Amino acid sequence: MDTKGAKPSRRGLLKKSIAAAASGAAIAAQSGVLFAQARNAAPGRKFRGWISRGTGPGRTTLQELTLRPIGGRQVVVRTEATNLCYSNATDVLGLPPMNFGPPREANQANAQTRPVPSAFAALANMALIQGHGGVGVVEAVGPEVRRVQVGDRVCVSGTPQCGSCYQCLRGRADMCQFLNRQGPNDLVPIADMRDGTPVYANSHIGGLAELMVTFEEWAVPFFTKAAAAPLGMVCSCVSVAGLGCTTSQVLALVEPGSTVAVVGCGPLGLSAIQGARISGASKIIAIEPIRVRREVALKVGATHVLDPNVEADKLVDKVRELSNGPGTRLWAGGRDSGGILAGSGADFVVEGVGADRAKPKLESGPDPTGILPMRQAYEMCAPGGHIITTSLPAGTFSLPAVMFAIGGRTHHAGQAGGANPMRDIPRFVEMLDRGQYDANSLATSVVPIERMLEGYQEVVDRTTVTAIMTG
């Protein structure tokens, strides 16, 4: 500042600006993380991606695409592996749409961002890369990106975590409000087809391509040398949900020595079994109609397996019987086995069945809508116990009202098993690296990008536990 009131000289100003620049550089050197980074992928880069458009079988085809320039908080990831999630099969294979309950009203306030029926129609007409998760290496970042850097290995998480919305601030990152920002008006074009048609990434992820273009909120960095397929497995939405509900302790706590029942042994249930083992459960009861999956359940940590088709309407009693202990002497810490308000049952139940998208080629479960297993899961939970539901069943369901009202069971529902992506996904990768989590027993089919549709067919037929597409 010029204390004499005279005009500042040009030389003085120059000196000041050099000093300011120097101090800025010093701050940048001390805390470089506070400053923006910008590395743009070569616009015009070609890559292959599976484009879904229209309706019915044949709607998904492999195309050569041209990358658009990125900006802001966008991140370009070279795909290493993507799980072929069962819940995405309808859109990829063009199967008949699922009925998840009464249709939503089209006039709701946020209709433009919620997938109402008209939004589904709009999405069906867009050239969309399906897939809702994957792992890979960051190739480029927009100038506002802070979380990840070029060269980082990252998970593009099925569940975003912005860190600043209502839910994230209250410890429920699994319900991050950005989950609702995936409608047709929220998506941005990331590439073009040969004929100039703009291409969008499903859920801002689009894992079924050689490149994923996402936003920072979906990107979770980690530091591991794990191979692509097991890493893609442990970071998949289903593994994160299974490990999340049993180890994250956001929804409920699996206590050491407890009894855990897992209903449905797809990749989610088989991850929940492993999470229950990691958390120290002593008895883990796996319930699954497919014999091969029951065998995998025993391999990864289940202590008992039950076939719901064999147990039929005795299934709940059977789980209560297996959960008995330490005895029936009430004065000595025991419990008896009967009744709605007393008696035994699993301390912790994970439900992970859901509705069939198509008839399985292996053993079918007792109810293709997933409703019966959900009710059984609730009923096999001990009074005072916890049930976490994770699946996508079709329809509505009922329970004995008195059991629901005063039966002492606490129900938890959430995305991703309540996992907090930025905190928990790196922990799950650590469990893989340390040999606590067995990914290879779940990723029983690994296919290159060209054979993605074959992998998906195996997933729908249930002839594999799940399939991983490698980039």
Ligand SMILES: [Zn+2]
């Ligand atoms: Zn999924």
Ligand SMILES: [Zn+2]
């Ligand atoms: Zn959020």
